[in-house]
Each structure stands twice: as structure tokens, then as C-alpha cells.
Amino acid sequence: xxxxxxxxxxxxxxxxxxxxxxxxxxxxxxxxxxxxxxxxxxxxxxxxxxxxxxxxxxxxxxxxxxxxxxxxxxxxxxxxxxxxxxxxxxxxxxxxxxxxxxxxxxxxxxxxxxxxxxxxxxxxxxxxxxxxxxxxxxxxxxxxxxxxxxxxxxxxxxxxxxxxxxxxxxxxxxxxxxxxxxxxxxxxxxxxxxxxxxxxxxxxxxxxxxxxxxxxxxxxxxxxxxxxxxxxxxxxxxxxxxxxxxxxxxxxxxxxxxxxxxxxxxxx
Amino acid sequence: xxxxxxxxxxxxxxxxxxxxxxxxxxxxxxxxxxxxxxxxxxxxxxxxxxxxxxxxxxxxxxxxxxxxxxxxxxxxxxxxxxxxxxxxxxxxxxxxxxxxxxxxxxxxxxxxxxxxxxxxxxxxxxxxxxxxxxxxxxxxxxxxxxxxxxxxxxxxxxxxxxxxxxxxxxxxxxxxxxxxxxxxxxxxxxxxxxxxxxxxxxxxxxxxxxxxxxxxxxxxxxxxxxxxxxxxxxxxxxxxxxxxxxxxxxxxxxxxxxxxxxxxxxxxxxxxxxxxxxxxxxxxxxxxxxxxxxxxxxxxxxxxxxxxxxxxxxxxxxxxxxxxxxxxxxxxxxxxxxxxxxxxxx
Numbered sequence: 001x002x003x004x005x006x007x008x009x010x011x012x013x014x015x016x017x018x019x020x021x022x023x024x025x026x027x028x029x030x031x032x033x034x035x036x037x038x039x040x041x042x043x044x045x046x047x048x049x050x051x052x053x054x055x056x057x058x059x060x061x062x063x064x065x066x067x068x069x070x071x072x073x074x075x076x077x078x079x080x081x082x083x084x085x086x087x088x089x090x091x092x093x094x095x096x097x098x099x100x101x102x103x104x105x106x107x108x109x110x111x112x113x114x115x116x117x118x119x120x121x122x123x124x125x126x127x128x129x130x131x132x133x134x135x136x137x138x139x140x141x142x143x144x145x146x147x148x149x150x151x152x153x154x155x156x157x158x159x160x161x162x163x164x165x166x167x168x169x170x171x172x173x174x175x176x177x178x179x180x181x182x183x184x185x186x187x188x189x190x191x192x193x194x195x196x197x198x199x200x201x202x203x204x205x206x207x208x209x210x211x212x213x214x215x216x217x218x219x220x221x222x223x224x225x226x227x228x229x230x231x232x233x234x235x236x237x238x239x240x241x242x243x244x245x246x247x248x249x250x251x252x253x254x255x256x257x258x259x260x261x262x263x264x265x266x267x268x
Numbered sequence: 269x270x271x272x273x274x275x276x277x278x279x280x281x282x283x284x285x286x287x288x289x290x291x292x293x294x295x296x297x298x299x300x301x302x303x304x305x306x307x308x309x310x311x312x313x314x315x316x317x318x319x320x321x322x323x324x325x326x327x328x329x330x331x332x333x334x335x336x337x338x339x340x341x342x343x344x345x346x347x348x349x350x351x352x353x354x355x356x357x358x359x360x361x362x363x364x365x366x367x368x369x370x371x372x373x374x375x376x377x378x379x380x381x382x383x384x385x386x387x388x389x390x391x392x393x394x395x396x397x398x399x400x401x402x403x404x405x406x407x408x409x410x411x412x413x414x415x416x417x418x419x420x421x422x423x424x425x426x427x428x429x430x431x432x433x434x435x436x437x438x439x440x441x442x443x444x445x446x447x448x449x450x451x452x453x454x455x456x457x458x459x460x461x462x463x464x465x466x467x468x469x470x471x472x473x474x475x476x477x478x479x480x481x482x483x484x485x486x487x488x489x490x491x492x493x494x495x496x497x498x499x500x501x502x503x504x505x506x507x508x509x510x511x512x513x514x515x516x517x518x519x520x521x522x523x524x525x526x527x528x529x530x531x532x533x534x535x536x537x538x539x540x541x542x543x544x545x546x547x548x549x550x551x552x553x554x555x556x557x558x559x560x561x562x563x564x565x566x567x568x569x570x571x572x573x574x575x576x577x578x579x580x581x582x583x584x585x586x587x588x589x590x591x592x593x594x595x596x597x598x599x600x601x602x603x604x605x606x607x608x609x610x611x612x613x614x
Binding site for chain 1: 486
């Protein structure tokens with residue numbers, strides 16, 4: 001069943017069409033990749049889904065889960081044009097291409113901040129440490145510590161996030177996104193700048209969190225080994241236009257993709 | 269945890285003993301300076317919440333203080349003093365008969381300042397950096413101009429005189445300690461972390477589900493609340509308020525305190541509030557004629573602070589404390605064998 005779909009979303013910046021008629025379908029539990037040459041509009045597509053940009057045309061539709069009469073039902077909801085924080089609140093979390101951690105704050109604080117959106121206590125309860133806030137704070141710290149243990153950063157909890165090595169910063173960013181209790185996780189080039197060992201670890205890690213947190217993963221990635229290894233379906237963008245979609249095998253053998261993205265074979 | 273609570277309580281007891289001795293032995297000049305130290309601590313903390321912890325470059329503090337000072341003054345002045353003050357135009361109807369005790373007046377001052385902050389914050393907090401600074405500076409000037417022209421509410425340019433001088437060491441230090449408690453508690457809570465997240469990276473904070481608008485307005489209103497309370501304390505310490513008191517210069521003084529102390533450090537603000545306030549008195553000799561044939565240069569001591577500010581901004585961007593804070597563990601950690609035993613990096 002599909003959890004998120006976009007209905008031919010288009011983003012125009014003045015005369016430039018960055019993404020045109022992008023239609024995406026994300027089914028529950030899938031890992032889907034978005035690839036394309038530099039400047040193809042991949043991050044713009046991400047930004048439209050996460051509310052950073054409002055699409056100039058088209059709709060983003062999210063299936064909200066609701067439990068009525070003990071039965072789980074999904075209701076489609078138009079989330080086009082909501083603010084990023086509202087979209088995260090619905091259960092769509094993201095990471096950034098150029099890591100955006102809270103640099104001067106500790107590893108622990110970075111992840112704790114991502115718990116804030118689920119807090120029910122108001123600011124007075126928080127200041128005067130009333131029972132409800134104390135309970136919530138305790139839960140937040142427990143949840144954060146178990147997340148940090150899962151991503152292997154528990155022993156670095158008090159370090160400044162900017163002091164971590166690159167690969168661990170990526171993991172921390174993913175841990176932070178997971179702390180918002182997402183149903184869909186959007187990863188913007190999670191393997192960028194990683195060495196082969198880190199890349200392999202990441203591939204395993206993404207599958208692992210998908211299973212453990214019952215996630216649907218949508219990622220932008222240039223690293224073909226990662227993309228072909230874990231994604232079920234792939235979308236290919238070129239100059240803002242979706243030139244192909246399908247399984248990794250189909251994409252690898254798609255002539256247009258090879259021409260646009262992998263280069264034309266001169267000898268053939 | 270428990271040990272630290274005992275340390276904190278004993279520090280407060282020591283403070284109470286000190287205040288008691290100070291109240292009975294020191295002369296009124298030094299008492300005035302001590303009062304100002306405590307009031308500037310309140311004002312510095314309130315501005316640091318907005319500028320240092322939430323990263324909103326706001327210069328509207330004098331405006332919030334004006335709202336607070338006038339509210340407290342009008343609520344605490346006796347009916348006959350009000351009649352004497354408002355000889356050009358009588359004070360508007362219900363206010364001229366109402367006289368409240370000091371504490372509720374201060375709370376009302378804080379609430380009105382917070383409401384003013386909400387009204388101004390809702391439209392201008394979309395702005396960032398310099399633009400926000402200019403907008404809030406404009407707000408502060410607007411408040412001053414309004415207060416100069418509302419003759420029957422604020423007595424216009426004549427100001428208010430004969431305000432009961434209720435503020436003493438107990439009030440000023442009591443409220444300073446209360447403010448410190450609230451700020452420390454707020455900053456270390458989930459809301460405080462959200463404020464810091466906004467300071468560090470707005471885009472990341474928003475994509476972590478933090479509503480920028482809600483949290484910026486919240487920080488702005490809490491900061492303004494304490495600015496209003498501080499303004500009220502100041503008015504009832506001096507005994508007179510007029511619109512000229514709340515010029516940009518006042519905001520600049522508080523900005524100086526938080527920049528020197530460290531944007532984002534409560535400890536730094538407290539130390540710096542005391543140092544700057546005392547230094548402003550100690551350096552008074554600079555304003556007097558120093559050499560036989562050279563006339564005095566009034567205002568020379570302020571040049572010292574301006575130079576100090578420039579030096580800090582150029583060479584010590586983090587101020588005295590940066591974002592570090594005092595803690596009992598750190599104080600005693602110095603004497604233990606392994607200072608980094610808890611894995612701290614500081």
C-alpha cells in the first residue's frame with residue numbers, strides 16, 4: 001500500500017523548471033532511490049516533499065494512519081505546502097546532503113532536540129520540572145540513549161557533535177532523524193564522502209534500521225553500489241524530468257539512463 | 269545531584285547573610301550600586317535568552333523595560349503623588365485610583381512587556397540578523413515616542429516622579445536569584461534545547477519538527493517578561509522615570525554585558541553584569557579633570573567600554589565564558605585526580 005505519493009509535482013524558479021511532473025510512489029517498507037546527474041533536481045524534489053519549497057504545481061499526498069474501532073485505516077491527506085516542522089510531525093524525517101548537525105551542542109543534545117516535537121508538557125511544566133515533564137524528559141533520555149547505542153555513538157554522548165569523524169556525523173544525523181519517530185525517512189546522499197568500508201557499513205545500517213523501526217526509506221544517492229544493492233525501485237531524474245523508473249536491473253539496462261547518467265558508449 | 273542542591277542552598281544562605289550585613293553596614297551609595305548589579309543581572313539574563321540562547325539579534329530591550337518601568341510606577345504610586353505628577357492632563361480614569369503592592373505590580377509589568385513582545389514579535393520574528401535588529405530597535409524607539417506623547421497615561425516628557433523607592437537589596441537580589449533559577453531551568457529543559465537548536469541551525473531545527481515561529485515568540489516573550497520586571501525594579505529604585513531613560517543607550521549597556529560575559533552563558537552574564545556595573549562607578553574618575561590645564565572630558569569612561577567592546581568582538585568573540593557554565597562538579601573537579609573522569613571535554 002502506498003504511504004506517500006506525489007502527483008506530478010513541479011518546481012519552477014522564475015523561468016527555470018528545476019523539477020517537472022515528478023510522480024513518486026512510496027510503498028510501506030520499501031527502500032527507493034532517486035538518482036540523476038548533478039543538478040538534475042533531486043534535492044529540489046526532496047525539498048518539495050519536506051515542505052522547504054511549495055511545489056508550483058502538483059500535490060504531495062501522505063497516507064495517515066488512524067486506528068478507529070480497533071482497526072487500522074489509512075486516510076490520504078494532501079500535505080502540499082505544509083511547513084517543514086509540520087511535515088516532520090506527520091512522520092517524514094530527513095537528513096541533509098551537507099550535514100546539518102547542531103555543531104556546538106553535544107551528541108546527546110542533538111538527538112534529544114529531535115524528541116522535542118513529541119513533547120506534551122508546556123513551557124511552565126518544563127521550567128518548574130512538574131511530574132509530567134519529568135516523566136517525559138526521562139523517556140526522552142532513555143529513547144535517545146537506546147538510539148545512540150544502536151548507531152554506536154553511546155560512548156560519545158558528551159562530545160561536541162562537530163568533533164566526530166565524518167562517517168559518525170552521518171550516523172548521528174540519521175539517529176537524529178529517527179528520534180522524530182518517522183514513518184518515512186528521506187536520506188540525501190547518505191554515502192557522500194564515505195570510504196568503501198563506511199559505505200558497506202552504511203548499506204547494512206540502512207537495511208537494519210528499516211527493519212527495526214518499520215520504516216520506508218527514500219534516498220538520493222550517487223554511490224551505485226549502495227543504490228543497486230539495497231533499493232527495490234529507482235527513479236532517475238535528468239534536467240528535472242523523470243527519464244526512467246523501475247527495478248535496479250531495469251535501470252541498469254535502460255538505454256536512456258545509460259546515455260544521460262552513465263555516459264554514451266562510443267565504441268558500441 | 270543531591271550534593272549540588274546542598275551547595276546551591278548554602279550559597280543562597282551565604283548570600284542572604286551577606287545581604288543582611290550589607291544592608292546594615294554599607295552606605296547608600298554602595299547599596300545603590302549593589303542593587304544596580306542585581307537589576308542588570310536580571311536584564312542581562314533576559315536579553316541573553318533572546319540574543320545568546322535563541323540567536324535572535326534583538327535590540328528592543330529598552331522598549332520592554334520602558335513598558336515594565338511605567339507599569340510598575342503607575343501601579344505603585346500613591347493617589348496624591350499621581351495627582352501632583354499629572355498637572356498638565358489628569359491620569360486616565362481607573363489608573364488614578366488604583367494602588368497595588370510592589371510584587372503584583374512587577375508581575376503585571378512583566379506580563380504587559382511579554383504581551384508587547386508577542387505583538388511585535390509575531391510580525392518581525394520572520395526577519396533574520398541585521399533586519400531583525402533594526403526592526404526591534406525601531407520598536408523600542410516607537411515605544412519611547414508613544415510614551416512621550418501620551419500625556420494622560422505616562423505624563424509625557426515630564427516623566428513620573430515620586431515613585432515609591434521600594435526596591436532594596438532583598439527585592440533586587442531576590443528577583444535576580446529567581447531569574448537565574450528560571451533561566452537555568454529553562455535552558456536545560458527541552459524548550460531550552462529547542463532554542464539552542466534554532467540558534468545553531470534554523471533549517472535543521474525546523475526539519476526536526478521545531479516550530480520556528482512558536483519557539484522564537486516564546487523566547488522573545490519570556491525574555492521581555494524579565495526585561496519588564498527588571499525595568500520595574502529599576503524605576504522603583506531610582507524613584508523617577510522619564511522617556512529619555514529608555515533610549516538606545518540602555519539597550520547598548522545590556523548588550524555590552526552579554527557580549528562581554530559570553531552570548532549563551534548564564535554564568536558569564538552574571539559575572540559581567542557585576543563587573544560592568546561596578547566598573548561604571550569605579551571609572552568615574554575618568555570623567556573628572558585629571559590634569560591641571562586640561563578641562564574634564566565627561567563621558568570618557570564610556571569610551572573605555574566602547575573600546576572594550578571592540579576588543580572583545582575583534583579578538584575574543586566568545587566573551588568571558590563563551591557558552592560555558594559554572595557547575596559545582598567543575599569547581600570541585602579541579603581538585604580531584606581525574607578532571608575528565610566523567611568524559612567531559614571542558
